[in-house]
Amino acid sequence: MDFLSFLITGLGLGSVYAIIALGYTMVYGIAKMLNFAHGDVIMIGAYVAFFAVGKFNMPSLVAVLFSVLVCTLLGVLIERLAYKPLRDASTLSVLITAIGVSYFLQNAAQILWGSDTKIFPTMFDFGNISLFNGQLQISLLTLITILVCIVIMVVLTLFINKTKTGKAMRACSEDKATAQLMGINVDTTISITFAIGSGLAAIASVLLCSTYPAVNPTLGSMPGIKAFTAAVFGGIGSIPGAFIGGLLLGVLETLAKAYISSQMSDAIVFLVLIIVLLIKPTGLLGKKISEKV
């Protein structure tokens, strides 16, 4: 019974990682950049939700929407100001810029809202459900987190495969120059990708903070790194890959914490990652790119 309970907690955490990883993987797929500032967008999302509920007494759902809106705008703004001028620059230059943006957001948050940890208000209280005569207690929030993740995943897959914008995104990720020749507005497409990724980050932030109710300026770093790992785990650039990678990572982390050692859980997760990459060098669902000579 314990195992089942850990498994569900792990899936809940994994769903949050998966939602964040989707943002990483979409941006990577289309802009070929590691957006290290993604974790800090999560942090901003958490603060926005915190103030929306705590200060302005917004209803929970409205607060979530507000947070999504702010993060979406922030994502587009970051892309336009910092990344767009570097479209033709080397990947490393873009990486450093992303790190600069990450520092900027963290320090801006620290100046604006202080470096102390704030307690995130309870936005959703669904209680628990008992199964097997009360032997298994499952938080309904965890189930909803998993459900939200699945819905996002399905909608996103449909969006990318069925809509015109989705097609444009796939075209851009294949070949930007050709896409442009086919009449696709590459700049807008990239902006839309950032908007979706950042919006998802806001949803992830609310789910994350509902489970671990603490908000501080470095809140996003660790989930950011973990989600990045999850994206690589599943094969970066692949949307189902990010989903599976996120879930696996969450389960692995929770089980390692429960059965081996809570201090060593990170090390175990990263060790498994190295082993997986040794066996499947491009991640679980990553495409094998054959080099042309």
Next chain:
Amino acid sequence: MAKLKTAFLGKNRNCHLCLGLVIIAYIVIEVLMYTGSLKSLFINLLVPVTSYIIVALALNLVVGISGELSLGHAGFMSIGAFTGVIVSNVMATMISNDILRLVISIIVGAIVAAFFGFLISIPVLKLQGDYLAIVTLAFGQIIKSLINNTFLGFDSNGFHFSFITNTVTLGTGGKMLINGPIGATATDRISTFTVGVILLIITILIIFHFINSKYGRSVMATRDDRIAAQSVGINVVKTKTIAFVLSAGIAGAAGVLYGLNFSTLVPARFDFNQSILILVYVVLGGLGNMFGTIISTFILVLLPELLRFLADYRMLIYAIVLIVIMIVTNNPTINQFIKKIFRRKKAEGELNND
């Protein structure tokens, strides 16, 4: 005059430029210290700056020369630093000369870090691109977790070790060397600026010797075109391994220098952010450009201190400076403008030579 210039600068022009820069900077700083015109804040930063320059050079060997992104170089620094702390503490009773103790610690630290570099290079160099980067990131995290959970003590009966929970009991005169998340405490601060500069000079000589050797050229050929390099008989994995292990060893040596400069050192000091910070020095200095790396590291380590008058806003300004530099240096119009100026100067120089 022109002949003398080629004779002195010659093939190793960049190497001599770096050495010249370091030696001149050393003399200037020593003179300033002697006349007492340096603030103590700046003097305290000298050894860390030197360590960071050495690590940045080591990282540039991997990122710039070998063309592989490493996000875990702080891990090698960490291994070096804590090995150094252990060695220097154990030898404290045997060797009273601080400088000798420091030198031995640096050598042992470098060897241990190089060994770990070899271990990690086995999975790392089979992968390519961002997958390789993530393995080095994972490695850095694993090292941090391992040291964070290590409890190591030393007394007259030898070493006492426990993992995750502290069960180490020490006899009289015993000392905790690594105390889990608290790290190393009450370490003798035996690092000196002079030893650091000598280590830096040795590093520069090793790196340039490597670059100009058969292996260095193989590594650069592999970076530029892996398949072409393989087709002319270069053992791609072997050459990359040599560069990576060398880089890890140098980073370890720098870690020892850094670790023995502080009386307390926590394992969390060498986290992901630290690896990223070193990468920033390398990228701003220019990939494969050792001279640029030395200058950019020097400036960027000091920048947060120089911006101290901005109080809370200093890291914000630092971030903006970073972004703006990246955007400006990658702007084609500005790049062309700079190239034009340099080309004109070069043309004038050639005219004068005739």
